Amino acid sequence: MIDNLLLEKLFSGDRRAVARIISVVESDNNLTSEYLKSIYNKVGNAYRIGITGPPGAGKSTITNQLTKLFRKENKKVGIIAVDPTSPFTGGALLGDRVRMNDIGMDQGVFIRSMATRGSLGGLSKKAIDTADILDAAGSDIIILETVGVGQSELDIAQAADTTIVVLVPESGDSVQAMKAGLMEIADLFVLNKCDRPGSQQAYTALQTILMIKQHDENTWLPKIIKAVASENKGMDEVLNEIENHKKFLLEKNLFQLKRENRTKVRIKEIVENKLREKLWTQTSESLLNSSMKNVMLGNSSPYDIAEEILNQFVNNR
Amino acid sequence: MIDNLLLEKLFSGDRRAVARIISVVESDNNLTSEYLKSIYNKVGNAYRIGITGPPGAGKSTITNQLTKLFRKENKKVGIIAVDPTSPFTGGALLGDRVRMNDIGMDQGVFIRSMATRGSLGGLSKKAIDTADILDAAGSDIIILETVGVGQSELDIAQAADTTIVVLVPESGDSVQAMKAGLMEIADLFVLNKCDRPGSQQAYTALQTILMIKQHDENTWLPKIIKAVASENKGMDEVLNEIENHKKFLLEKNLFQLKRENRTKVRIKEIVENKLREKLWTQTSESLLNSSMKNVMLGNSSPYDIAEEILNQFVNNR
Numbered sequence: 046m047i048d049n050l051l052l053e054k055l056f057s058g059d060r061r062a063v064a065r066i067i068s069v070v071e072s073d074n075n076l077t078s079e080y081l082k083s084i085y086n087k088v089g090n091a092y093r094i095g096i097t098g099p100p101g102a103g104k105s106t107i108t109n110q111l112t113k114l115f116r117k118e119n120k121k122v123g124i125i126a127v128d129p130t131s132p133f134t135g136g137a138l139l140g141d142r143v144r145m146n147d148i149g150m151d152q153g154v155f156i157r158s159m160a161t162r163g164s165l166g167g168l169s170k171k172a173i174d175t176a177d178i179l180d181a182a183g184s185d186i187i188i189l190e191t192v193g194v195g196q197s198e199l200d201i202a203q204a205a206d207t208t209i210v211v212l213v214p215e216s217g218d219s220v221q222a223m224k225a226g227l228m229e230i231a232d233l234f235v236l237n238k239c240d241r242p243g244s245q246q247a248y249t250a251l252q253t254i255l256m257i258k259q260h261d262e263n264t265w266l267p268k269i270i271k272a273v274a275s276e277n278k279g280m281d282e283v284l285n286e287i288e289n290h291k292k293f294l295l296e297k298n299l300f301q302l303k304r305e306n307r308t309k310v311r312i313k314e315i316v317e318n319k320l321r322e323k324l325w326t327q328t329s330e331s332l333l334n335s336s337m338k339n340v341m342l343g344n345s346s347p348y349d350i351a352e353e354i355l356n357q358f359v360n361n362r
Numbered sequence: 363m364i365d366n367l368l369l370e371k372l373f374s375g376d377r378r379a380v381a382r383i384i385s386v387v388e389s390d391n392n393l394t395s396e397y398l399k400s401i402y403n404k405v406g407n408a409y410r411i412g413i414t415g416p417p418g419a420g421k422s423t424i425t426n427q428l429t430k431l432f433r434k435e436n437k438k439v440g441i442i443a444v445d446p447t448s449p450f451t452g453g454a455l456l457g458d459r460v461r462m463n464d465i466g467m468d469q470g471v472f473i474r475s476m477a478t479r480g481s482l483g484g485l486s487k488k489a490i491d492t493a494d495i496l497d498a499a500g501s502d503i504i505i506l507e508t509v510g511v512g513q514s515e516l517d518i519a520q521a522a523d524t525t526i527v528v529l530v531p532e533s534g535d536s537v538q539a540m541k542a543g544l545m546e547i548a549d550l551f552v553l554n555k556c557d558r559p560g561s562q563q564a565y566t567a568l569q570t571i572l573m574i575k576q577h578d579e580n581t582w583l584p585k586i587i588k589a590v591a592s593e594n595k596g597m598d599e600v601l602n603e604i605e606n607h608k609k610f611l612l613e614k615n616l617f618q619l620k621r622e623n624r625t626k627v628r629i630k631e632i633v634e635n636k637l638r639e640k641l642w643t644q645t646s647e648s649l650l651n652s653s654m655k656n657v658m659l660g661n662s663s664p665y666d667i668a669e670e671i672l673n674q675f676v677n678n679r
Contacts (some may be wrong), residue, residue: 078665085663100416101532140417305658312650313642313658315668319636319676322639340629341622346402348395351632358637 046303047079056087058121058183062288063155071159072173081174089304091123094287096190098227102211103237107276107283108190112148115186116285118287121315122148125157125172127191127201155179169200170314175312176204203230204307206300207290209283213238228254231267232290239271265293328361329354364396373404375438375500380472385492388476389533395501398491404498405620408440412522413507415544420554421529423591425599429465431601433502439465440496441473442489444508444518472496487631493521498531518546522623523617524607526600530555531564543573548584549607552600556588582610645678646671 053060066084070077094111096104105126112122147155157175159168176187202208222225234255236248251269260266268286270306272279294300332354339345371379383401387394411428413421422443429439463472474492476485493504508518519525527548553565568586577583585603589596611617648679649671656662 063418078669082665085665086660089660128428299628301658305654308657309650309654309662312653312664312668312671315664316641316646316671316675317638319668319672320637323676324633324637329633333626336629337626340625341618343403343406346400347400347625347629347632348402351629351636352395352634354629355636358633359640 046078048135052083055084055178055182060152060155063178063182065205066178067157070178071356073171075142077174081177084181088177089180091176091180091184091187092207092291093176093187093189093205094264095202095230096188097192097199097202097206097213098210098211098235099213100192102191102213103274104192104211105357107209107211107235107237107272107280108188109148109190110274110280111278111283112154114280116148116151116153119153121183122154122183123176123184123187124154125175125179125187125189126156126158127168127172129191150206155182155184170311170318171203173204173311181335199227199230204311206294206303207232207287209233209235209236209287211235211237212247212251213239214244215322232265233283233286235272235274235279236269237272237274238271239279240276244271257302263297273278325350329358332357364393364400369397369400370509372401372495372499374614377469377472380495380499383495384474384492387495388488390488393490398494401498406497408493408497408501408504409524409608410504410506410522412519412525412547413505413524413528414509414516414519414547415528415552417509419530420591421507421528422586424526424528424552424589424597425427425505426465427591427594427597428493428505428600429471431597433468436470437502438498438500439471440493440501440504441471442492442496442504442506443473444485444489444506450653472501473501478678486521487628487635489518490521490628492512516544516547519628521628523611523620524549524604526550526552526604528554529564529568531558546574549582550584551599552589552596553586554589554591556596557590557593559582561588580614582607600618600653603638637658641675646675649674 051062055066061326066080066234068221069080090317096108098104108126109125112124115122150158159172159175172189172191176189179187184276187205189201189205191199202210208230210233212227212234214236234251236244236251238244239248248269255267255269270282270286272283274280291300294303333350336345336350336353340347340350368379368382372383386397413417413425415421425441426444429441432439466473474496476489476492489506489508493506496504504522506518506522508516519527525547528552529544529551531553551562551568553568554566555561565586565588572584572586582664587596587599587603589600591597608617611620646666650667653662653670654669657664
């Protein structure tokens with residue numbers, strides 16, 4: 046049963062209540078949906094920023110620096126760092142957490158690391174649920190930070206009002222980013238580590254690629270900001286450009302539309318997850334297991350068995 | 363209706379028949395499952411190699427060089443290159459195709475590029491279906507090459523008998539690979555571009571990480587091979603290690619087991635895809651659309667609407 050006192054505490058911004066409700070949502074039990082339903086009318090005030098880019102581009106450092114700037118404006122910041130894990134280390138890697146340390150002690154900042162391991166479908170669901178919780182707890186800004194090469198990681202970064210793609214001046218990086226689908230989702234590029242050689246060429250290359258993109262007055266054209274995040278260079282410009290993008294969305298009436306489309310995608314994902322749960326009962330699993338021998342002998346194809354399982358599921362309801 | 367003459371041509375290795383049947387499967391129409399069912403008893407002879415790694419690590423070059431070596435042994439090679447696309451260029455990037463050119467003219471090599479764009483769930487299905495077609499057409503070796511950071515790309519690389527992870531000696535690369543989940547899936551590491559500075563350190567770092575992994579005589583311990591693929595250095599060792607891994611799988615009776623587990627995962631994916639198609643009919647879509655206003659006003663949560671849609675679907679069958 047839902048703990049209403051806990052909910053009240055959440056709405057007042059109590060950090061322990063936030064952590065507890067996030068844990069309930071992460072554990073994905075019967076209460077998960079109930080809590081998410083109960084908070085939903087308090088959700089929608091926070092501005093959401095997605096930060097993504099290839100491994101090693103400096104996403105955590107940028108998250109860190111932007112957070113400090115938001116804190117100067119006295120804004121409450123929630124950070125969801127989607128943090129791939131390895132069975133070798135048994136948990137999230139230490140690196141990012143260490144880097145987060147100087148903002149981690151700030152009472153106006155709430156950081157939650159999420160593991161990608163073993164949760165393909167569930168990952169973006171959990172990250173977005175967590176964003177809702179931080180939103181309901183009174184965050185002004187929510188930062189969703191993910192390694193941006195896989196589709197589900199991109200989905201999370203896109204579940205934002207403004208999506209920042211971080212690149213570094215290494216040769217070919219912009220082409221690789223294009224290949225990885227990062228170019229389409231960026232509202233703003235940060236070319237980080239611009240003290241490295243080749244940064245001007247990288248900037249020019251990126252700009253050339255961007256200019257191929259069709260645009261008119263109703264399309265937002267992403268800007269490229271040169272930065273050295275570790276020295277706090279370029280961070281004010283990033284903040285400023287986030288503000289510009291927000292204004293643009295509001296002026297063109299795209300703000301609500303973007304959120305509505307995002308919510309549709311999200312609802313579809315929830316329905317599909319729940320249906321998948323209903324599907325893989327013991328009945329379906331045993332039919333699958335008992336059919337494997339025939340498949341391995343080449344007597345039945347995976348498609349034959351799939352149809353059998355589906356028919357059994359559909360007819361038995 | 364299935365074209366039996368086309369199937370006969372496929373089984374005899376006719377390249378145009380291969381291309382046509384792959385197109386049918388890619389277009390995902392009513393005939394798709396029928397063709398895949400009809401070829402399944404001819405599937406299973408090819409040895410499948412997955413090649414993955416971060417963007418720019420040199421996966422295509424390695425694919426290219428290995429293919430040439432296999433061709434020297436007169437083996438027929440099928441290559442499936444999962445090739446992210448961008449709306450800016452409108453199709454697969456030219457780069458990889460150019461690099462493939464010297465093997466592309468060889469009649470014993472069949473190359474198929476697949477786009478990742480807009481096909482999350484469907485991507486690994488299509489890649490594996492295509493592998494089956496190339497298998498039935500008499501390929502001895504099938505190489506599945508993907509950019510390895512997202513889950514669905516990893517899934518494809520894992521749909522192989524031997525999975526190769528390609529890394530480069532850039533600082534932190536092995537840690538990033540660990541974060542991206544590449545370490546778990548590797549049967550063999552290729553440390554490519556070893557003429558670059560820092561390759562020895564990268565090798566040592568990688569080896570240190572590998573040694574943390576628990577293993578005994580029944581677990582395969584991935585080897586790290588130093589290479590400069592563009593100069594064909596280390597490629598014979600890679601080939602040799604693929605052979606060693608194959609022997610290990612056969613000796614430990616893991617070969618069939620691995621394939622069986624893979625096939626189970628695949629059947630589940632097919633069932634889920636088909637169920638998803640049944641779900642998103644006009645009825646469900648209209649219920650979703652008509653509910654959006656209430657969700658955006660905060661009167662209903664995404665979870666409420668998801669339950670409504672699911673109930674409607676379940677009760678209407």
